[in-house]
Amino acid sequence: xxxxxxxxxxxxxxxxxxxxxxxxxxxxxxxxxxxxxxxxxxxxxxxxxxxxxxxxxxxxxxxxxxxxxxxxxxxxxxxxxxxxxxxxxxxxxxxxxxxxxxxxxxxxxxxxxxxxxxxxxxxxxxxxxxxxxxxxxx
Amino acid sequence: xxxxxxxxxxxxxxxxxxxxxxxxxxxxxxxxxxxxxxxxxxxxxxxxxxxxxxxxxxxxxxxxxxxxxxxxx
Numbered sequence: 001x002x003x004x005x006x007x008x009x010x011x012x013x014x015x016x017x018x019x020x021x022x023x024x025x026x027x028x029x030x031x032x033x034x035x036x037x038x039x040x041x042x043x044x045x046x047x048x049x050x051x052x053x054x055x056x057x058x059x060x061x062x063x064x065x066x067x068x069x070x071x072x073x074x075x076x077x078x079x080x081x082x083x084x085x086x087x088x089x090x091x092x093x094x095x096x097x098x099x100x101x102x103x104x105x106x107x108x109x110x111x112x113x114x115x116x117x118x119x120x121x122x123x124x125x126x127x128x129x130x131x132x133x134x135x136x137x138x
Numbered sequence: 139x140x141x142x143x144x145x146x147x148x149x150x151x152x153x154x155x156x157x158x159x160x161x162x163x164x165x166x167x168x169x170x171x172x173x174x175x176x177x178x179x180x181x182x183x184x185x186x187x188x189x190x191x192x193x194x195x196x197x198x199x200x201x202x203x204x205x206x207x208x209x210x211x
Contacts, residue, residue: 004172075172
């Protein structure tokens with residue numbers, strides 16, 4: 001498995017774990033969606049995400065040292081462009097869909113969480129698309 | 139989960155064998171690509187750029203036609 005594919009897996013797993021914990025805590029009522037608890041949890045999740053990604057990327061680079069140092073080749077660049085294009089389309093659709101909860105009278109905090117969820121889903125789309133394309137060959 | 143095969147055949151595997159059983163990693167290093175990309179080209183799952191195709195042919199001291207053949211309609 002190439003370093004770039006490992007990076008895509010790292011993004012997928014870390015974002016799922018960290019933001020899964022964040023949105024899971026809100027959805028189950030573990031933390032109140034209104035108040036500083038949510039903000040503190042979000043900060044903890046973002047810090048956790050960064051630390052996890054850095055640690056796992058260092059391990060991935062150590063296990064594939066040549067790939068880790070080398071710039072992307074043309075196929076990896078193509079995969080990156082295609083996956084980001086798909087992620088952008090998903091993000092645009094999800095942002096447009098934000099008018100639905102807006103019309104249903106959700107609070108500003110709820111809307112911010114929905115917007116954050118949109119970004120997270122777009123990032124996951126990019127990571128999954130990259131993994132699929134790496135597995136398929138291109 | 140295989141990608142659709144491209145209408146371009148290639149002789150990379152044979153040429154590697156004829157050039158001292160060159161590995162995919164060695165070829166990848168010579169043309170500035172990853173081993174996975176060379177494997178994808180060799181398996182007909184990825185069409186390299188014209189520049190990369192020339193680089194591959196150059197490594198084997200062959201022409202583009204010796205390495206890649208169009209198999210489409």
